[in-house]
Amino acid sequence: MATLGLHILFESGRQLLAKTQPERDPMKERWMIGIMISVTVVKFVRMLYCRRFENEIVRAYAQDHFFDVITNAIGLVTAVLAIKFYWWLDPTGAIIIALYTISNWSRTVMENVWSLIGRTAPQEYLAKLTYLIWNHDKEIKHIDTVRAYTFGCNYFVEADIVLPEEMPLGQANNIGESLQEKIEQLPQVERAFVHVDFETTHKPEHKPKAS
Known part of the structure; x- marks a missing residue:
């Protein structure tokens, strides 16, 4: 035009x-x-x-x-x-x-x-997501990372949460899945990805090894 x-x-x-x-x-x-x-x-x-x-x-x-x-x-x-x-x-x-x-x-x-281009969400929006995640379940011990980046008019959201190491796999899966569904119910969220772990010493991003 x-x-x-x-x-x-x-x-x-x-x-x-x-x-x-x-x-x-x-x-x-x-x-x-x-x-x-x-x-x-x-x-x-x-x-x-x-x-x-x-x-x-x-x-x-x-x-x-x-x-x-x-x-x-x-x-x-x-x-x-x-x-x-x-x-x-x-x-x-x-x-x-x-x-x-x-x-x-x-x-x-x-x-x-x-x-x-996948621009990151404003800090106010990330703070809102962090608050929602932290209050989702009392078993969440730590929030490792929270990311949101543009996908058209909406956001892709990534969250890494820490649950107790001794927690059964089924319970941990239910917490992570219900959190994903709760985040995706937000009006500006296109898709959410929730990663569940039991410690915070790992790197949240997994990069391929250099050949």
Whole structure:
């Protein structure tokens, strides 16, 4: 979209410099106005509908529809003004749309890049996870590590807990599994992984041996 915005920006600038005036055809102008008004109204209604949902994907559709409403409205207004008054208003409107497109989609790209590279969660969120884990079961003697990193709009969570060495395997498995299910019930958690151990002298990460 940003590349398309650059193309529109260059083409509109060329038209302004060359003073290229569009061909006037009343019939085509009426069709253009009718189509753009219809599309803008449909996009606006769909935007309002999608904003009713909490799902991030549906809200992304709402953002896309809002973008179309803004660009269509600017294009329609400048096109009508260019027909009625000054021809240069049409390429000027296209330049405004191009700058808005580049700015909007570049910002969207940067937001999604941070979500996709596995950035760690804020300290406040890690503290919330630590508190939940510590109060999950009285048999938990120590919390070795708590990690959360972005996976799209949500988080992957990793937790290492320490249980008594003499605890039966079945009881330890039940504690770890129920903790995993509790963490995954949090609204921002995509998946949780709970590792159960009986001591803290080991390294929490297991790296492959160098060949």
